[in-house]
Amino acid sequence: MISVKNLYHSYNKDGKYQVKDVSFEVANGEVFGFLGPSGAGKSTALNILTGLLPLQQGEVVVGGYDLKKVSNERFNKIGMSFEQSNVYSKLTAKENLDFYRKLFDVPTLDSHALLKLVGLEGKEHVKAGEFSKGMKHRLTFARSMINNPEMWFLDEPTTGLDPSIAADIKDIIKEKNKEGVTVFLTTHNMFIADELCDRVAFIVDGEIKLIDSPKNLKLQYGDKLVEVEYMEKGEVIKTTLSTVLPEDKRELQKIIEHHDIQTMHTKEATLEEIFIKVTGRGLV
Amino acid sequence: MIRKIWAIFRRDLKVNLKDSIALYILFIPIFLAVLINLFTPGINETTVDLALLEGDNPSQISYLEQFAEVELFKTIDQVQQRVEERDATIGIVPENGGYYLMTQGNEPEGIVDYAKILTSFYELDISMEETNSELFDFERTVPPLKKTLVNTMILLISILGGMLIALNIVEEKADNTLSAINLTPAGRLTFVLGKSVIGVLLSIIGTLSLIVITGFGTVNLLQLLLVLLVTSLLSISVGFIQGLTSSDIMTAAGSIKILFLPLLAGVLAIEMLGDKWQKFFYWNPFYWAYKGNDLILSQSGTWSQIFMYSSIVLLISGIVYLFLAPKIRKGLE
Known part of the structure; x- marks a missing residue:
């Protein structure tokens, strides 16, 4: 479990806060997403939770460890995948993982198995410096699982990856979550958040604007629309109708009864549209 | 903790054996020893x-x-x-x-x-x-020039140990791996000790190779080890600082050469200056390390003398470390 109360952080300690009065809780086994544009304070908050940045103000408990009391033991329980790949370029993929295995006090996963899991099978003995950006990212991602973490922190886990690799990464995250791993991820990709997260927090200018599940957000902020394509006098007509307004409902019924329907989709608002609606800001 | 220190050392060694600059630093003591043997006269020529x-x-x-x-x-x-x-x-x-x-x-x-x-x-x-002839030891069991060179090289090797540490820290910075290390149960102390091992071992093994090849193998090794360890503390501290403040390997190697200045100053003060000038060099840890090594190499140093010189080196290096420690801590964050 992660518990954060009234968290503040200022890099220059000059009263200008990059994280302001942030409070939230993440339950065990939950996938929680921190969503916001670049510079919103996502990574700052993440780095405080992992211990990369010192806790200046507020109360933070991660996996039962109060961050005010420094304990290296807690790192046995957490894993972190960085947005920027950070592996030893002069060591091979396997040497990289083997080295990190020796730094933990808990049973670790086999390096070969991890490399296979992230699609780097056969690249065990290739120096990481010779890897492509995507391969380095997968190696960094594999390393974050090495200690079988209970709390898994993922900083922009799919940013810059091609769609097939991103899909693999998402599958692994889902699989780990099914095994009971608590996931805290930051992203500015709302599709990733929508697909993976049980709950999301919108963060802008260091402040949390809203926390809820993607489903609730869509129900609350999305317009209930249906998009219909039908044939009329040999032509394809496309129209969007509300499922709430009485006249639109009647129109929809008439189209279904008297025309040949080509396609019909309910049109939910995307998380990105909701984000813009709630925060008044875009995600880039 | 020992297991993690060992893992960090093994990683550094593995990387250094693949790097040409680091390899050069690792093997330079042997080249120096051979050069000293080639170019210095024997005792019978003095x-x-x-x-x-x-x-x-x-x-x-x-x-x-x-x-x-x-x-x-x-x-x-x-x-x-x-x-x-x-x-x-x-x-x-x-x-x-x-x-x-x-x-x-x-x-x-x-x-x-x-x-x-x-x-x-x-x-x-x-x-x-x-007269009856009798062999007499003039504190010159070895040629003085050779002893001076070997002594200077011992101090130089300790600096090379610091240089090697600096190179390894720069590599961590270039690959941005310090943050990943910081999220493992290996604490900062373990990391610092692990990173220091290769520098200290270079200093010890390099010096042992040097003294064996140059014919000083019969000196009191424990005394030599003591002086080496206290001298290494200074080189390690400077190695960390230069590694953490340098952006690339060449800058780090260049910056750590700053230690050559007090080293040469200490050697030249003892070898070339009269008594009245000596006090101006008391601040210099290399000055005292050189004095200690000189006694060890001439096999005339008592333990109390070696302890005294080592304590002075330790005290000065400790003060330097205390000054640098906050910067090292901050750099490792």
């Missing part, structure tokens, strides 16, 4: 040097030439100039019907005693036939 006035006392000159290398000068000023040169030449100058020994002040005691004995023997008219 002798005690005396400086006398030309034509003052031909019989004395002939007598002394049997036992020492005698150089002749026209004036007392010239004798004095010769005595003030960097080697341990003793002047024998007439005064009030007798002779006095002109010394610079930093000559080994045994050489001064030897000159005194020769002068007394001449005055007592003791001939070669009336």
Whole structure:
């Protein structure tokens, strides 16, 4: 479990806060997403939770460890995948993982198995410096699982990856979550958040604007629309109708009864549209 | 903790063995040892040097030439100039019907005693036939030039240890791996100790190779180890700082060369300057390390002397470390 109360952080300690009065809780086994544009304070908050940045103000408990009391033991329980790949370029993929295995006090996963899991099978003995950006990212991602973490922190886990690799990464995250791993991820990709997260927090200018599940957000902020394509006098007509307004409902019924329907989709608002609606800001 | 320190050291060694600059640093002590052997004279080519006035006392000159290398000068000023040169030449100058020994002040005691004995023997008219030969140790079991070079190289090797640490820290920075290390149960102390091992081992193994190859293998190794360890503390601290503040390997290697300055200053002060100048170098840990090593290499150092010099080096290096520690801590965050 992660518990954060009234968290503040200022890099220059000059009263200008990059994280302001942030409070939230993440339950065990939950996938929680921190969503916001670049510079919103996502990574700052993440780095405080992992211990990369010192806790200046507020109360933070991660996996039962109060961050005010420094304990290296807690790192046995957490894993972190960085947005920027950070592996030893002069060591091979396997040497990289083997080295990190020796730094933990808990049973670790086999390096070969991890490399296979992230699609780097056969690249065990290739120096990481010779890897492509995507391969380095997968190696960094594999390393974050090495200690079988209970709390898994993922900083922009799919940013810059091609769609097939991103899909693999998402599958692994889902699989780990099914095994009971608590996931805290930051992203500015709302599709990733929508697909993976049980709950999301919108963060802008260091402040949390809203926390809820993607489903609730869509129900609350999305317009209930249906998009219909039908044939009329040999032509394809496309129209969007509300499922709430009485006249639109009647129109929809008439189209279904008297025309040949080509396609019909309910049109939910995307998380990105909701984000813009709630925060008044875009995600880039 | 030991297991993690060992893992960090093994990783560094693995990387260093793949890197040409690091490999060069690792093997330089052996190259230096071979060079010293090639270019320094052996003990049989060295002798005690005396400086006398030309034509003052031909019989004395002939007598002394049997036992020492005698150089002749026209004036007392010239004798004095010769005595003030960097080697341990003793002047024998007439005064009030007798002779006095002109010394610079930093000559080994045994050489001064030897000159005194020769002068007394001449005055007592003791001939070669009336003497028994006996081997006597003038604190010169090895050639002085070779000892000076080996001593300087021992200090240089400790700096190379710091340089190697700096290179490894720069690599961590370039690959941005410090943040990943910070999220493992290996704490900062473990990391610092792990990173230091390769520097200390280079210092120890490099020095052992150097002294064995150059023929100093019979010195008191424990005494040498003590001085090496305390000297390494300074090099390690500077190695960390330079590694953390340098953006690339060449900058780090270049920055750590700053330590060559106090090293050379310490060596030159002891070898070339008179007693009155020595106090200006007391701040320099290399000065005291050189003194300690000098006693060890000439196999004349007592444990109390070595402890004293080591304590001074440790104290100065400790002060430097205390000054640098906050910057190291911050750099590792």
